[in-house]
Amino acid sequence: MKREEFSVDCSACPIRHKAVCSRCEPDELDELERIKFYKFYPAGQTVAIRGEPLETVASVVGGVATLTRSMEDGRTQLVGLLLPSDFIGRPGRTAIEYDVTAVTDLTLCCFNRKPFEDLLVRFPHVRERLLEMALDELDAARDWMLLLGRKTARERIASLIALIVKRSTRPDGSVMGTGTRIELPITRETMANYLGLTIETVSRQLTKLRADGIIELDGKRGIIIPDLGGLLAETGDDDDGGMIF
Amino acid sequence: MKREEFSVDCSACPIRHKAVCSRCEPDELDELERIKFYKFYPAGQTVAIRGEPLETVASVVGGVATLTRSMEDGRTQLVGLLLPSDFIGRPGRTAIEYDVTAVTDLTLCCFNRKPFEDLLVRFPHVRERLLEMALDELDAARDWMLLLGRKTARERIASLIALIVKRSTRPDGSVMGTGTRIELPITRETMANYLGLTIETVSRQLTKLRADGIIELDGKRGIIIPDLGGLLAETGDDDDGGMIF
DNA sequence: CGGGGTATTGACCCAAGTCAATATCTGTGG
DNA sequence: CCACAGATATTGACTTGGGTCAATACCCCG
16 A cells, blocks of 8 residues: 555645645745645545535645446446546535546545645645636636536547546656557446447447557557547547647 | 716626635725726627636626637637636736637626736735635536536536536525526527537437436526426436535 | 517427446455 | 456447438418
8 A cells, every 4th residue: 555655745645736825935835734645545435425525635645546426227328537646525515416436446634624724724825726627617617517428429439538648748748749658547348438429339439549540459448549639630629729738 | 889878886796706816905906906907708708718818807797608618620618607706817828828708798897907916915815815716616617527528418517507507596695495496597599519519419408307307497598396306316426416505 | 469588399300318238447355 | 477357448239319311291371
């Protein structure tokens, strides 16, 4: 469970520059440091369940988690993919709204809700960053609504791959252009639940995109993109919004 | 265009208790009052277009507007329904992300973006409320993702009617239980774009719900709900989240 | 009374779902 | 190191919910 792999020193934290704490001054960081604690979950483990009391909030430090909503008959929709630096939980709410599941080994930087809320009042930098992140997520959710409401299966798959490529872009800003290889952090089932499709359709469309030379499949999880432009053309998006820096 | 119908006096504003300004102290309200201005749009008019510079932000005072995202080939998805008290625009962004259209006559309480952003720094009450509203919208968007990704046409229609019923609940909290009548604020086309369906499917499912005694159609826009419980059972949601006070 | 927008209804079709068989991985223990 | 078991993924055959295309019907409003 490699508990000691992540420093307790915020200044060396891998998500220091992107998480809720990204704009904190040294003194603010000191205080965060005092109340934070890490939690680790193995792949597949449930992190939180809808309806339970919301006691802690957290930032994803490493690994991938999903935010899902399900219906009684088992139909499941992924409503958010949580990657490093993403925030989990909502200050001001007392119950959990969505199921959270670790899809890879997961490391969270946690805060008890109450102290965090207090801190939110006193630290404008955290508040501002949280608002900004909430608005970004809102935009992402709305883009996803277009995908779920109007895109074809092929466009959905292409959009998801494009999204992963975008989020895999190295923090130094270097664009991974032609000949990129990405590793899907999720199973076909999770992909299906994200895209509002079935695993069979996901599988078939991946095969078809490969047959059309848009992607190459490299083992179960690897995808090679010979031509990023070709992939983006399949997403159905007008590319003006898709600035990759 | 009934320009004078709405007071310039915030204390008499119909959305005083729900909008971004709802938590303001009298002195904060005074300052808002000085920089705000009203705009009026007739039904059908475009309010903002994706890609244009974002110069003003606003609260919906009266009427209904839609937030949409479209693809080049005309496929359109509604990503938000803006009812009185909802906020339009995103501080910190310089370009408009979604098309905004008035679907009924619309009254907006506007602020120029820059002064509003300054004010956001100084007025914690506005900031807090804006964060809260953004998080609420995020939850709403995610619930809608479940609808778009996994619900059947019938469930989608029932969910939309249930949503309108909920939002039509009078502010005094009185529940409009059995025998409620609501007025749809939108056309079949707008409904279809919200639900990720076609007008034909919307029409057919409404007819079917009527045939099954779940709703009664009263003219083009009116819907009577003889039994709210019956309607909610058709939405596919487990009802625990659906507390209507 | 007539005309343009809006809504309903019908006939047909197809993209994606369902059901089912098979293949491929991955890890585990002999 | 191999074999085997249980996930995970692919592929095929068939079905179906909702889309498409097209004809009417409705309904304000001038």
